[in-house]
Amino acid sequence: MLHLFIVTLLYFFGYQKQKDQLRGSRRTSRIVAFYGLTAPPYELDALEPYMSQKTLEIHWGKHHRAYVDNLNKQLANSPLYGLTLDELVKVAYNNGNPLPEFNNAAQVWNHNFFWESMQPDGGYMPAAGLLQQIEKDFGSFPNFREKFITTAMSLFGSGWVWLVLKKEEKKLAVVGASNAVNPLVWGDIPIITLDMWEHSYYLDYRNDRGKYVNAFMDSLVSWQSATARMARAEAFVNLGEPKIPVA
Amino acid sequence: MHLSAVATDAEGYIFLKLTYECKLSKIRIKFRKACEKQKKKKKRIRKMVGRCRTRITAQLELKAPPYSLDALEPYMSRETLEYHWGKHHRGYVDNLNKQISGTDLDGLALEEIVVRSYNRGNPLPPSTMLPRSIWNHDFFWSSMKPGGGGQPRGVLLELIERDFGSLEGLLNEFKQAALTQFEKDNKLVVQKSPNAVNPLVWDYHPLLVVDVWEHAYYVDYQNRRPEFVSTFIEKLISWDAVSARLEEAIAQAAARAEEDERRREEEDGVMDDGDAIEMYLDTENESEAE
Numbered sequence: 001m002l003h004l005f006i007v008t009l010l011y012f013f014g015y016q017k018q019k020d021q022l023r024g025s026r027r028t029s030r031i032v033a034f035y036g037l038t039a040p041p042y043e044l045d046a047l048e049p050y051m052s053q054k055t056l057e058i059h060w061g062k063h064h065r066a067y068v069d070n071l072n073k074q075l076a077n078s079p080l081y082g083l084t085l086d087e088l089v090k091v092a093y094n095n096g097n098p099l100p101e102f103n104n105a106a107q108v109w110n111h112n113f114f115w116e117s118m119q120p121d122g123g124y125m126p127a128a129g130l131l132q133q134i135e136k137d138f139g140s141f142p143n144f145r146e147k148f149i150t151t152a153m154s155l156f157g158s159g160w161v162w163l164v165l166k167k168e169e170k171k172l173a174v175v176g177a178s179n180a181v182n183p184l185v186w187g188d189i190p191i192i193t194l195d196m197w198e199h200s201y202y203l204d205y206r207n208d209r210g211k212y213v214n215a216f217m218d219s220l221v222s223w224q225s226a227t228a229r230m231a232r233a234e235a236f237v238n239l240g241e242p243k244i245p246v247a
Numbered sequence: 248m249h250l251s252a253v254a255t256d257a258e259g260y261i262f263l264k265l266t267y268e269c270k271l272s273k274i275r276i277k278f279r280k281a282c283e284k285q286k287k288k289k290k291r292i293r294k295m296v297g298r299c300r301t302r303i304t305a306q307l308e309l310k311a312p313p314y315s316l317d318a319l320e321p322y323m324s325r326e327t328l329e330y331h332w333g334k335h336h337r338g339y340v341d342n343l344n345k346q347i348s349g350t351d352l353d354g355l356a357l358e359e360i361v362v363r364s365y366n367r368g369n370p371l372p373p374s375t376m377l378p379r380s381i382w383n384h385d386f387f388w389s390s391m392k393p394g395g396g397g398q399p400r401g402v403l404l405e406l407i408e409r410d411f412g413s414l415e416g417l418l419n420e421f422k423q424a425a426l427t428q429f430e431k432d433n434k435l436v437v438q439k440s441p442n443a444v445n446p447l448v449w450d451y452h453p454l455l456v457v458d459v460w461e462h463a464y465y466v467d468y469q470n471r472r473p474e475f476v477s478t479f480i481e482k483l484i485s486w487d488a489v490s491a492r493l494e495e496a497i498a499q500a501a502a503r504a505e506e507d508e509r510r511r512e513e514e515d516g517v518m519d520d521g522d523a524i525e526m527y528l529d530t531e532n533e534s535e536a537e
Contacts (some may be wrong), residue, residue: 062470155440156376157460198461199470207334207462 035085035108036071040115047120050215055203063199064111071104085109086184093185106180110160110193113182115193119222126223130136130230132237137172137225144174145217148194151176152213158197164188165233189233192226307357307381312388318394322482327466335462336384343377344408357382377481379444387458392485403493421457422476452496455489512523 040060045053075081080088080101092102112129125141136143144163150159155176162175163246164183172191175183184191194216201212312332317325343360347353352360360378399407411417439463457479466473 058469066470167314199311199465202465203469206330207338 003231026224027154033082034075035068037068037114040118042120045218050204050219055200058203059195059200060111060115062219064108067104067107067111071108072099074101074104085094089184093181102178106182108180109184110180110195113190113191114160114195116225117194117222118216118220119224122222123217123218123219124223124225128227129198130223130227133172133230144172149210149217150215152194152196153209155196161194161196163191163229165191165237166196167237170237170239189229189236191223191229191233194221216225258281305424307336307340310385310388312391314393318485319391322467322478323391330466331458331463332384334386334389336381339380339384340379343381344378356424357385383456383458385457386453389488390455390457390485391483392488395485396480396482398485399489402497403486403490406493418480421480422473452492452499454492454496455484457461 020212025193030092039058044056047056056204078101080091080099083091085105085108088105090100092099092105094102126134131141134141134144138147148161148163153172155161155178159176159178160180160182162177162183164175165171166173166188168187175188176196177183182193194213196209205212205215286352312328316328316332319328347360352363355363357378361382364378398404403412407414407417411420457476459472459476464472468478
């Protein structure tokens with residue numbers, strides 16, 4: 001009797017397992033997409049001595065990472081799930097009444113853009129087409145540099161400084177924005193950016209913002225990536241008469 | 248009363264200090280008597296100032312924290328204080344003095360400048376963040392003390408328990424607000440505010456502030472804001488200062504209630520004796536400068 005009972009039990013469990021397996025293979029797996037943390041296109045110590053490794057470890061490794069993680073958490077149960085980052089920033093800005101996801105989304109976007117706006121052995125001057133455009137819209141490169149630095153220094157509180165290509169006006173401009181706002185929300189095309197939040201410079205420069213902004217302009221800004229972005233932007237904004245090659 | 252120290256300040260600061268200390272010790276005395284005493288003390292100071300030939304400048308001065316710069320170690324390092332007070336706060340004061348010299352804000356008390364330049368939400372140029380930043384930082388330094396933390400007592404504890412349920416409730420809400428403030432701000436009890444906005448402009452009476460601008464904690468805690476806020480609450484808060492401000496706020500509220508009542512009486516045509524009317528005028532001046 002006992003023997004029969006055990007056999008029955010075993011058969012019963014075996015059956016359950018089979019059922020589970022069958023159920024498992026018919027079950028559709030749910031793919032969840034989320035934003036990832038993109039690394040700067042250089043080593044964390046590559047920007048020494050203008051931006052120390054420690055700053056990058058904390059700025060990228062803690063702040064930027066936290067923005068990404070928090071954004072993913074926020075989007076887990078949000079109707080805004082599934083957009084590209086650019087779209088998310090624009091939608092979440094909601095024409096000036098930002099949704100709760102805006103801060104994290106915009107900060108993720110801004111920091112991605114910021115790392116790419118810098119390079120080891122950066123600075124000096126842009127070349128060719130970009131330089132011509134700057135000279136056309138600002139008068140001269142030193143004028144532009146002056147304008148950028150002044151705008152950065154006059155930002156109160158946290159914010160970002162941008163060199164943008166304005167779509168409506170079809171020219172370059174320097175724009176300062178508070179907190180996490182970026183020019184995508186106004187429909188403009190950003191070319192380079194500088195993070196003026198205190199966490200970006202406090203470890204290396206303490207309160208000496210002037211030195212930080214000058215260091216960025218002289219030694220960190222990546223005109224190569226700016227040129228590439230400008231080239232792409234020209235596909236969206238007509239900056240002048242097209243040069244039709246003469247046959 | 249340390250008259251000698253006070254005499255070199257701008258007049259606005261003299262007055263503020265008088266009001267504070269006077270009300271603190273005379274809280275049970277009726278408001279009229281407190282005002283009379285104030286008037287006498289003001290006269291005495293003016294005489295003293297005349298005798299000392301001290302030049303009262305109309306410029307705002309950088310007030311030092313009521314403790315030495317290394318007194319808050321290890322929770323807030325000397326280096327942080329040297330930068331935060333010695334560079335940021337000092338920079339604000341110097342810049343504001345430069346900006347207001349020659350304008351009609353020159354020579355006013357700091358709180359007056361704060362309220363006037365905020366202009367009920369339409370800020371007037373020049374930069375209106377500066378007066379508020381300065382005020383906020385003064386307030387922040389006196390919200391902390393070495394060996395701080397612990398528990399509030401007396402009336403303050405009662406009110407906390409009445410409005411928040413318990414001290415833990417208050418502290419949790421405080422932490423929550425401090426941690427979710429995205430923009431830079433000085434935060435107050437149950438209120439967080441961006442950049443340099445402070446509650447004087449909403450006619451609130453601030454009791455406690457924590458500075459969650461990154462420069463306040465970055466040297467010591469880098470990005471670990473929760474740790475900074477917890478440490479502030481557990482080890483740095485000066486509940487005595489908060490209690491003192493609460494008493495002041497209560498006295499001020501009582502004075503306002505009296506003033507409103509007097510105004511209503513006047514409007515109703517019920518005249519008090521001559522004394523009362525004179526006091527009414529004085530009261531108006533006093534609470535404005537508050």
